[in-house]
C-alpha cells in the first residue's frame with residue numbers, strides 16, 4: 001500500500017468519514033512500526049551487553065577462541081555439582097581451599113591424584129594440620145570411580161576442593177598456578193599397578209611420563225616455582241638382588257613397563273632440576289596398603305575373594321620360592337611424604353630460568369621387614385575369621401619381582417622417617433575399614449555401602 005505518512009496527526013482532523021478506516025489503519029501502522037523499532041533497539045542493547053559480559057567471547061583472538069573451546073570441553077566433563085573451571089565460583093573454591101591456616105610455617109600444596117589412595121590420605125593430613133591444599137584428579141575408571149568419589153566426599157567435608165581435571169591439561173595447570181602461589185606440589189597422580197602394564201601400556205606412558213612432564217613444565221614456568229615431591233616406586237629396583245634395597249643401588253634393570261616409566265620419571269626429574277632449578281624429591285614407595293586402599297592390590301582383592309569364597313592365587317617363584325613384599329602402612333607413608341614436603345628446599349628458578357643449584361633427592365619409604373604373600377593371606381584369614389581357598393601358581397611373567405626390602409636409613413636421617421606399623425596391625429585396620437565400607441546386606445560382602453561410607457584412618 002502506497003500511503004504518505006502524515007507530518008502531523010492534526011492533518012487528519014478535517015478529513016471526511018469515509019477516510020476513517022484509512023486513518024485508523026495508518027495510526028495502527030505508525031504505532032506498530034514505532035513499537036517494532038523500540039523493541040529492536042532494546043533487544044540489540046541486551047545482546048550487546050551479553051556479548052561484552054561473556055569472558056569467552058570478549059576477544060576474537062585465536063588464543064581466546066582456543067581457551068574458550070577448552071573451557072567448553074571442561075564444562076562437559078566436569079560433574080554438575082562443581083562449577084566449570086574458569087568460572088568465578090570455581091576460582092573462589094580453589095583459592096579458599098588453598099588458604100593456609102597454620103601460620104607462620106604453613107605451606108600451600110597442589111596434590112595431584114588427590115582422590116587416589118595415597119593422595120586422599122596425604123591431602124587429609126595436610127588439611128588437618130592447617131596447610132592450604134588443592135586437589136587435582138581425573139577420576140578415571142582404572143578401578144571403581146565410586147571409591148574415588150567417596151574419598152573426594154570426605155575431603156570436601158574437610159574443606160578441600162578436588163579439581164576434576166587431567167595432569168596432561170597444560171592450560172588447566174597454568175590456571176591453577178595463576179590463581180595460587182603454591183609453595184609445593186605433591187605429585188601422586190599416576191597409572192599405578194605392575195601387572196596392568198601388559199594390558200594397557202599406553203596409559204603408563206600417558207600418565208607417568210607425559211603427565212609428569214606436563215606437571216614439571218607448569219611448575220618450572222610458575223612464579224614462584226614450587227618444590228616438587230612425587231611418587232616413584234620400589235619397582236625401580238627391578239631385578240636388583242642386593243638387599244635391602246638402598247638408594248645407591250643400581251636401578252637399570254626394571255622388570256615391568258610400570259617400573260620403567262617410574263625410572264624414566266626419576267631421570268626426567270634430574271633434567272628439570274638441572275635445567276630449571278626445580279627442587280625435586282622422588283619417593284620410592286614400597287607396596288602401600290591400608291584403609292581406602294586400591295582394589296587392584298593383593299591385600300584388597302584377596303580380602304574380597306576370601307569373603308566371597310573364591311579361590312585366590314598365591315604366586316611362587318622358581319623352585320617354589322616364596323614371594324615377599326615390604327608391605328608399608330599408609331600412615332607411615334603419609335608421615336614420610338609430609339616430612340619430605342617440610343624438608344624440601346625452595347626451587348631456585350625464576351620465570352623458567354635457573355638461578356642456582358637446587359635440591360634433588362631420592363628416598364626409600366618402606367617398612368624394612370618383608371613378609372611373604374602366604375603370611376599376608378594367613379593374617380587376613382585371622383582378621384576376617386574366614387579360611388581362604390588357596391591355590392599356589394607359578395608366578396606369571398607379568399612384571400612382578402620376587403621380593404622387595406627397603407633400607408630406609410637415609411629417610412630416617414634426613415626426614416626423621418620411622419615406620420611403626422607392622423603388617424598384623426595395619427591389616428587389622430584395613431579389614432575393619434573394608435567391612436564397614438562394604439556392608440554385607442544379605443551375607444555377601446560384595447555390595448558397596450554407598451558414597452562416603454566408612455571412615456578414614458589417617
Ligand SMILES: O=C(O)[C@H]1O[C@H](OP(=O)(O)OP(=O)(O)OC[C@H]2O[C@@H](n3ccc(=O)[nH]c3=O)[C@H](O)[C@@H]2O)[C@H](O)[C@@H](O)[C@@H]1O
Pocket residue numbers: 192193194233234235236285286287288296297298299313314315323324325373400401
Ligand atoms: O611397591 C611398589 O612399587 C608397587 O607396589 C604395588 O605393587 P605390588 O608390590 O605388586 O603389590 P600387590 O599388587 O599388592 O601385590 C602384592 C604381592 O602379591 C602377589 N600376588 C599378586 C596377585 C596375585 O593374584 N597373587 C599374588 O601372589 C604379588 O606378586 C606381590 O608379591 C603397587 O600396585 C604398585 O603400584 C607399586 O608401585
